[in-house]
Amino acid sequence: MSRRRFDREREAANDDAIGGPFALQDDASFGPLQDARNGGRLEIARDGSWFCNGRPVSQPELVSFLGGMLDRDPRGSYSLDLPSGEVPVLVQDAPFVGEELFIAGCCGPDQALSIRTNLDEITTIDADHPVRVVFDPDGSAADPGGSTRCYVTVRAGLEARLLPHVFDALSTRGVEHRSDNGSVCFGVWSCESFFPLGCLDDRGALVAPGVEDGLAGDSPSSAGADRPADTPPDGPAAS
Template structure:
């Protein structure tokens, strides 16, 4: 049996090839790959950032990080695992990543806020990694997100959200935080009571 015959029917057959392509040089260039769509697989990223395959949690972090390295969020709004030879759809409950640690350098307008995600990505809120704040449906609570790469965002965990609010200040009509020389609005100042 040839390798293509062995790989037929295995939706993740190109994962090892993608791993080799990434090497030690950074993330694989998934944005450049245009393989055929192979269908959806039973993989899901839960709101808490835990990955599931066939309803079983993926407990090995290196495997989760490997999958995350070939994750892409396309213009159609769907999430895919993409390798040079296949593209498989997966489900994402909210954001594919969760910001689990935060560090702050400087103070006030000179501060920079940096997050570490559950997949060990390090991102500073800046022009390349903007922060946006959404209103959670049904609760009116705020949910901040930071762009990690491509269209892939990290949801700022609830505990870090409170730390983020503690760094906030009012600028004009808005309450928000400063990072990397820019003010990032979170909520209108008149509505601050709804932050918690």
């Protein structure tokens, strides 16, 4: 098949997807997608809810479709990659939310940790889908998860923020590990990769690197890498 024919067939399939399952709904249901194609303002709230021109997009199938078309450029801007062109999307935090944790396999490097997002996507944490932890020293009250936020890459440039109970369950799989440079961190194994979550203070609470020694600065920091580590204990999955 020639490249030109392939592109034509792909565009036709996308047009069918846009005009097909949603064209059968009434105008109110079809409105958000139609507005997006005509330059409407799209936004994803902190809880993963979609809005178009300030109105909620309530159809799960449509939200899943839009989420599947979402893209992020190297500058960090989000947009829908539609056949008619790119449509900007404002994302308040992360475009997806991690609602459930799954644990498979034995403890240690062979363990596989996966999350289910609000769009029912299953993502397994590995070298291509790392964990990132952000610490806010101010403990912003606007953050329902407290002062520590955890993200997992769902696909290139797009992350899911873990709900607090999911992050708590992830933390129960953690172990302390001394890296090659001598520093000690706390993190989790998944698919033969180790992902630092931070450090433990005297009370056993997870804190930003340096806080346990009183050396943290005023700016937020993040942790996320791919290193070997010790074996974590068994623990229940979150649901």
